[in-house]
Every structure is written in structure tokens, then in C-alpha cells.
Amino acid sequence: MPLKNLSGTAEISDVGIKKHFVSAELWQPLFELVWNGLDARAHQVSVHIEDTELGGTDVVTVLDNGDGINIDNISDNFGRFNDSNKKGDAGLHGSHGRGRLSFHIVAERATWWTKVSDKDAVIQISAKNIKHFEGEIIGSASQHHALARYKTGTYVELTNFHKNLPKVSTLQEKFSVEFGWYLALHKERRISLNGEEVKVPKHDLTEKQANAGGVEFDIKVIRWDDRPTSEKSYIYLLDSKGTIRHKQLSSFNLKSNFYVSVYVQSPWADNFRESGKDLLSPDSVSADSEPWRELENPLREIVDAIHEDFLRLYVEEEIQKYEETGVFPVYPGMPAPYVAWRETNARNLVRAVYMSDPTLMGSLNKKQKKVMVRLLDRLSVSNENDALFEIIKEVLELDDKNLKTLAQQLQHTRLEHIISTIELLRRRQLAVDQLRLLMNDHYREVLETPDLQQIIENNTWLFGNQYETIGAEEDTFSSVARNLRAQLKNANKIDEDDVEEEADIPGVQRQTDLFLYRQLPALDSRNQQYFRCIIIEIKRPGIALNKKHLRQLEDYADIIKKHPAFASEHMHFELVLVGRKISNADTEIQSRLDNQIHRGELGLVAEDKRMKRYVLNWYTLLDGIELTYGHLLKTLELQRNTLAGAQKDELVAELQKTA
Numbered sequence: 336m337p338l339k340n341l342s343g344t345a346e347i348s349d350v351g352i353k354k355h356f357v358s359a360e361l362w363q364p365l366f367e368l369v370w371n372g373l374d375a376r377a378h379q380v381s382v383h384i385e386d387t388e389l390g391g392t393d394v395v396t397v398l399d400n401g402d403g404i405n406i407d408n409i410s411d412n413f414g415r416f417n418d419s420n421k422k423g424d425a426g427l428h429g430s431h432g433r434g435r436l437s438f439h440i441v442a443e444r445a446t447w448w449t450k451v452s453d454k455d456a457v458i459q460i461s462a463k464n465i466k467h468f469e470g471e472i473i474g475s476a477s478q479h480h481a482l483a484r485y486k487t488g489t490y491v492e493l494t495n496f497h498k499n500l501p502k503v504s505t506l507q508e509k510f511s512v513e514f515g516w517y518l519a520l521h522k523e524r525r526i527s528l529n530g531e532e533v534k535v536p537k538h539d540l541t542e543k544q545a546n547a548g549g550v551e552f553d554i555k556v557i558r559w560d561d562r563p564t565s566e567k568s569y570i571y572l573l574d575s576k577g578t579i580r581h582k583q584l585s586s587f588n589l590k591s592n593f594y595v596s597v598y599v600q601s602p603w604a605d606n607f608r609e610s611g612k613d614l615l616s617p618d619s620v621s622a623d624s625e626p627w628r629e630l631e632n633p634l635r636e637i638v639d640a641i642h643e644d645f646l647r648l649y650v651e652e653e654i655q656k657y658e659e660t661g662v663f664p665v666y667p668g669m670p671a672p673y674v675a676w677r678e679t680n681a682r683n684l685v686r687a688v689y690m691s692d693p694t695l696m697g698s699l700n701k702k703q704k705k706v707m708v709r710l711l712d713r714l715s716v717s718n719e720n721d722a723l724f725e726i727i728k729e730v731l732e733l734d735d736k737n738l739k740t741l742a743q744q745l746q747h748t749r750l751e752h753i754i755s756t757i758e759l760l761r762r763r764q765l766a767v768d769q770l771r772l773l774m775n776d777h778y779r780e781v782l783e784t785p786d787l788q789q790i791i792e793n794n795t796w797l798f799g800n801q802y803e804t805i806g807a808e809e810d811t812f813s814s815v816a817r818n819l820r821a822q823l824k825n826a827n828k829i830d831e832d833d834v835e836e837e838a839d840i841p842g843v844q845r846q847t848d849l850f851l852y853r854q855l856p857a858l859d860s861r862n863q864q865y866f867r868c869i870i871i872e873i874k875r876p877g878i879a880l881n882k883k884h885l886r887q888l889e890d891y892a893d894i895i896k897k898h899p900a901f902a903s904e905h906m907h908f909e910l911v912l913v914g915r916k917i918s919n920a921d922t923e924i925q926s927r928l929d930n931q932i933h934r935g936e937l938g939l940v941a942e943d944k945r946m947k948r949y950v951l952n953w954y955t956l957l958d959g960i961e962l963t964y965g966h967l968l969k970t971l972e973l974q975r976n977t978l979a980g981a982q983k984d985e986l987v988a989e990l991q992k993t994a
Contacts, residue, residue, distance in 0.1 A: 341409050341456060341470025361500055362509050364437040368397040368491050369510075369526060371435060373517065375401025375489065380526045382510075384503060392441070392500045395493040396481070403451030403487045404458070409470065439465050443495035448479040450487050503529050511536045512561050516596045519557055520571070536561055541641055545633035548626030550603045554634065556641055559594040570634070572607065572627070573600040580607040581622060587638045591693045593645055595638060599630065643690075650689040653697075654682055662704045664712055681712045766794050767957050774876060774915050774953050791873060797956055815901070819894045857907075864905070871911040880914035880950060882923035885940070888912045888948055896946065908946040911938070916952045924950055 365382060372380040377399035385394045438445040439462035447458045455478040458470035481490045500506065507528055514526055515536040526533040537560040545552050568588035572581040577600070587595050603626060608619040620627070657663055663681055666674045685708060688695055696707060770790070791797075857867040872888075874880060892910055895901050901908070917924050927940035928950070934942075937959070938949040 341406060341458060341472065342468060343410055343470075344467050359437060359440055361441055361498060362506055364440055364442075364493070365395065365397070365500075365506070366510075366513055367435065367437050369399075369514065372397065372399030372401050372489060373524065375399065375403065377401030377488070378524055380524075381530075382526070382528045384500060384506075384529060390499075392496040392498075393494075395442070395496075395500070397491040398481050398488065400485045400488045403489055404447065404449040404456070406449065406451060406454055406456045406470075406472065409458075436460070436465055438462070438493050441496055441498045441500065442493040443497060444493070446492045446494075448482060448490040448492075450478060450482045450485060450489070452487070507531065507533065515559065516557065520596070520598055521577075539641075539645075541637070543637050545630060545637070547629035547633060548624070550601060550626040552603075552626075552630060553600045554637060555598040555600075556638060557596045557598075558641055558645060559596070562588070562594040568595070570597045570599065572604050573598060574604040574607065575600070575602040576605075580604045581609065583622065587635075590642055591697060592649065593642055595641065597634065597638065599634075646690055646693065649693065650686050653689060654685060657685065657704065657708070660701055662701065662708055664705075664709050677712070681708060684708075684711045763794075763796065764961070767797075767960050770794075770797070770953070771957050774957075795871075797960065815898070819891070819898060854906075866903075866906045868901070868906055868908045869911070870908065871913060874912070874914040876915050878914055879916050879918035879921075880912065880924060880952065881918040881921040884912060884914070885924050885927065885950065888950070889941070892941075892946055892948060904945070906945065909949065910946065911949045911951060913951045913953070913956075916954055917950070 369380050369382065380397065380399040383396045383398075384392065387393045435445075435447075438460075443462045445460050449456050449458070454472060455475050456470060456472050457477075457479075458468055460468045479490050482488050501509075510526065510528055510533045514533055515538070518524060518526065518533065519535050519538065519540075539558045541556045541558070543554045543556070545554055568585040569582040570585045570587075571579050574580050581604070585595075585597060587593075587597065603620060606619045608621055610621070622628075663678070666677050685696070688711065689697075696704060699707060853869045855867045855869070856864060859865055870891075874884065878884075888910060892908075895908060895910075924940065928938070931939040931941070936947075936949075937955070938951040939947060940950050941948040
């Protein structure tokens with residue numbers, strides 16, 4: 336005859352109990368039951384979910400081979416709430432004594448069969464009267480058959496569900512995140528859900544050794560891809576047998592998307608006592624002992640190194656996403672080498688900001704990221720480079736190390752930009768020198784069209800920054816422009832007035848004029864779009880420009896204005912005539928230039944509603960470029976030497992400090 340002596344009442348009201356679980360997820364009761372089994376030193380915990388024919392949740396069972404429920408002190412297990420007898424045991428999860436009652440979230444009834452020592456018992460609780468539990472000691476023949484093969488253990492059954500659990504596949508993921516850290520630490524433990532083992536989630540394991548206070552510690556740091564759902568971030572101290580002797584809260588997880596569990600093991604912990612030394616245990620150690628206190632710095636260095644490695648990979652993944660979604664700026668109209676440098680610089684800036692504080696840009700949407708990256712890019716190559724550092728310094732709460740890293744990155748960016756610009760200007764200055772030599776000494780020689788064409792197309796910046804990259808394009812615009820130009824009478828006829836010496840005429844006749852065309856979308860002063868149509872005619876190098884060529888330019892402008900293909904109000908034209916020099920005998924061109932000098936546009940000779948005409952000569956262009964570039968080069972080289980010297984001093988100081 337069973338002895339009914341296990342009933343009792345929890346020391347809290349039904350309402351008080353249920354208030355503690357208002358925000359709990361549907362799977363939380365299952366977690367709590369599994370934790371109870373693990374806390375009872377179970378090596379195997381099996382969860383099984385049965386559904387009804389209609390797909391709802393019917394029955395849930397949790398079986399473990401742990402030590403069972405201590406029925407001799409049943410009130411310590413079921414009569415307490417928020418005050419468990421597990422309290423103070425660093426290795427146990429359910430230290431508040433309330434997890435067993437969370438079943439009411441999903442089910443109406445919970446039944447525990449338990450087997451401990453030579454006793455068997457069953458305990459039941461109804462959600463309607465949750466503070467009250469009924470239990471009895473039973474004979475072994477009445478024990479649930481699921482416990483038959485175990486010497487000790489517990490079998491829990493939840494029935495009468497009023498809320499359905501998620502699908503098993505979803506619960507598998509939840510279980511993996513919840514218990515992954517525990518399974519990684521206790522490799523001999525197993526948890527299964529409907530027969531499938533719960534897997535340790537994706538992680539990286541780093542193993543190190545450290546000496547603190549003369550004690551050797553083995554350190555394992557697990558970095559998780561996903562944060563555990565309920566377990567806080569702890570540092571665990573394990574003894575030589577792998578038993579958790581102490582755990583303390585860690586601040587290592589206070590970094591964005593970075594989750595770690597830290598396990599420290601040493602025989603030193605075999606004598607660990609939370610209370611420290613006393614008369615009965617003079618050889619015991621505690622969290623106040625010197626080795627444990629000194630271990631803090633080595634641990635932080637190890638975790639910081641792991642975080643930096645993680646952050647580098649994370650940042651590269653983010654930069655790849657930026658590439659794929661078009662966040663980074665493009666640089667139309669700039670030379671290829673400069674574009675390559677700007678692209679690299681923009682990516683390095685994003686890396687520097689992410690490494691300093693990943694949260695700054697991680698929370699932005701695509702449009703905000705595009706704005707942020709473009710602001711960083713523009714400021715970094717402007718005279719406001721120092722201001723950019725000051726802004727970031729004020730906004731971000733950076734430690735000294737990250738602040739120094741960011742400052743060095745921005746200074747290095749500025750130096751690289753200066754060096755890159757110097758190289759660009761030097762290449763352009765070389766092109767100016769070479770072109771001047773052609774115009775001075777070789778203008779009489781036949782310059783084959785393909786050769787000169789390539790030179791001009793690769794250096795259209797010679798005509799001004801607004802013509803940075805323009806080249807011939809094969810489209811309707813080009814063909815119409817060429818056909819209209821062919822209507823100019825005597826456009827290719829060479830007279831003696833067109834050359835400095837009559838003897839030059841035969842050589843010049845073998846040369847050809849060059850044409851460049853481009854139709855580009857642009858914005859006017861009212862931010863309205865229009866087509867900017869550029870036509871550049873480069874007269875043969877042996878020709879000196881005169882009023883005949885100016886008249887041809889005006890005739891060409893008139894033909895374009897009358898052609899229906901170019902009648903759109905959205906098309907604005909720039910006609911540019913370029914020659915080796917303006918003839919000494921010509922006065923018309925110079926008069927036109929003088930009349931437009933107040934406009935401040937080099938070479939402008941005429942302008943009306945949708946069309947501007949320019950006449951440029953190579954010597955004016957080349958002299959202007961040399962004057963501008965010479966000053967820029969001198970200024971930039973001075974800045975480069977100053978920055979390079981500062982970086983050298985820092986490098987030497989750093990190396991000396993390291994040594």
C-alpha cells in the first residue's frame with residue numbers, strides 16, 4: 336500500500352508564481368525540465384513530443400538518468416520558490432527553484448516519476464492550483480516503465496496542452512543555442528529531441544595557457560555565432576576533474592555580435608571554496624586568491640585578440656555586402672590609378688570605423704550607409720581630414736587603443752592621398768612636357784591620326800577639369816555630329832595663311848584633324864537634368880588658328896542649331912576648337928577672347944542660350960597646367976614630408992617601446 340506523504344504547498348500564491356512567467360517563450364518549460372535533469376548530474380536527457388492527429392501538441396515527456404528528486408526533503412524541491420536548495424552550487428543552473436512550475440505556460444498538468452536510491456515516487460501539479468503539489472511514495476512495480484533500465488532518474492510528463500509548441504525543427508535550433516555552451520563544456524553529456532541529438536551550434540574554439548601568481552591555467556574560449564538565449568556570459572573555473580567550482584559574470588560579451596564562453600581549468604581549483612580559508616580548510620583558495628585575481632589581465636588579452644580576429648572577418652563580410660549592394664561610391668571622370676586609390680581608401684576607412692565601433696554603421700539602412708561612406712570618403716581626401724577624426728572621436732566612445740588606431744589610419748590615408756596625388760600630377764606634368772616637345776619640334780612632321788588620337792583621348796584633362804574623361808563614342812550622337820561637320824565648306828582645305836611658313840603646307844596636308852564627341856547627362860543650377868554635348872575639334876599640329884577657323888566654328892554651331900536631332904531644349908552644347916597656336920597675323924580670335932574675359936572661362940569666344948564656343952591653343956593650356964601643377968606639387972611634397980616624418984617618429988617610438 337503506497338504511503339501518501341509527499342503532498343504540500345509552495346510558499347507563494349498562484350498569481351505570484353504565474354507573474355514570473357508572463358514574458359516566457361513557449362519552449363521555456365522544456366528548457367527548465369532539461370536543466371533540472373542536467374543539474375541532477377544526468378548524462379542523458381531525452382525529450383519527446385507527441386502531436387495530435389490535427390497537428391497540435393498532445394504530450395511532452397522528459398527523461399533523464401540523473402540522481403532523481405530528493406523525496407526525503409520534498410519541501411526543498413517543490414515547496415520553495417525563488418529559494419532553491421541548489422543555491423550556492425556553481426555548477427547548477429536551476430538555483431532559483433521555480434523552473435519546474437513553468438509548465439503551466441503550455442499545459443494543464445505535469446507529472447514527475449522519480450527513482451532515487453531505493454525509493455520510487457510520483458508527484459503531480461495542476462496549473463489550476465499551481466502552488467499545491469500532490470505526491471506519494473510508490474512501489475517499484477508501480478514505477479513508470481521508462482525508468483525501468485535506470486538505477487536513478489526522473490521522468491516528467493506534460494499533458495492537456497492549451498498552447499501548441501513550435502515544430503520540432505524549430506525547437507532543435509532553440510535547444511542548440513540554449514544548451515550548446517553546456518554540451519561544449521561537458522562533452523560526455525547528451526540531450527536528444529525526438530531521438531535526434533541536440534548539436535553544439537557553430538563556434539570557434541581557442542585554447543591557450545596562462546601563468547598567474549605562479550599557477551598554470553588551461554584556458555578554453557568558445558566564440559559562438561549566436562548568443563545563448565538564457566545563459567549569461569560567465570567565466571567558469573574547473574578543477575582537475577572538470578567540475579565547475581566557481582563562475583563569475585564576464586564583461587567579454589559587451590561587444591556587438593561577439594559572444595564567448597570562457598573556461599579556466601587547473602588542479603589549483605581542487606581546493607577552491609567560495610568562502611575562502613578557515614580553520615578547517617587552511618589550504619583552500621577562493622576568488623580573492625592572488626592567482627585568480629592576476630588571471631584577469633591574461634584572460635582579457637586572449638579574448639581581445641580573439642575579438643580582433645573575429646572583427647576582421649566580420650568587417651570583410653560587411654565590406655563584401657557593401658560591394659554587392661552598391662554602397663561604395665564610384666568615381667566617374669577620374670584617372671584609373673586615382674580611382675583605384677580612392678576605392679582602396681574608402682574601403683580602408685570603413686574597416687577603420689568598423690574596427691573602432693561596429694555598432695556605428697551596423698544599424699544603418701542601405702541609404703544611410705551610402706551617405707555615411709560618401710561623407711567619410713570626401714572628408715578623408717579634403718583639408719578637413721583632421722576634422723573627420725575629431726568628429727569620430729567625439730561621437731564614438733573609443734578606448735585609447737582604438738582611438739590611436741583610428742588616428743593612425745586617417746593620418747595614413749591622408750599621406751597616401753598626398754602621395755597618390757603627387758604621382759598623378761607628376762605623370763600629367765610629364766605628359767605636358769612631352770606634348771610641348773611635339774608642338775615645338777615635331778609639328779611639321781606627319782602625326783598619324785591613331786597615334787595623336789590616342790594621346791588626346793588619354794589626356795583630355797588638358798582642356799580643363801570639366802573634360803577629365805571624354806572620348807569618341809560610337810552612337811547616333813557621334814554619327815550626326817560627324818555628318819554635320821562634313822557640311823562645312825573647305826573645312827579641310829589648307830591655305831598659306833594657315834601655316835607659319837609656306838613650305839609647311841605639304842606636310843600639314845598629310846595630317847588630319849581630330850574629333851572627340853561625348854553626350855553626358857548633367858545637372859544645371861536648378862538641379863534639372865540635361866544632356867551636355869561636347870564636341871572638340873583639334874586642328875592639325877602644323878596649323879595656326881585664324882579667323883577662317885573661327886568662322887568654321889560659328890558655321891558648325893549654326894548647322895547644329897538647325898538640325899532637328901539637336902533641337903531639344905534638354906541638349907546643351909560646348910564646341911571646342913583647339914590648335915597649336917593662334918596665328919600672329921590674326922586679330923579676330925584675340926578680340927573675341929578679350930570680350931569674354933570677364934566670364935572667367937578659359938578660351939570662351941561666344942555663348943548663347945544652349946551653346947558655348949571655345950578656342951584654345953596648346954601653349955596657353957600647357958603653361959596654365961605647369962603653373963597650377965607646379966604650385967600644387969610643391970605644397971603636396973611639403974605636406975608629404977611632414978606627415979612621413981611624423982609617422983617615422985611614431986614607428987621608431989613604437990619599435991623602441993616593443994623592444
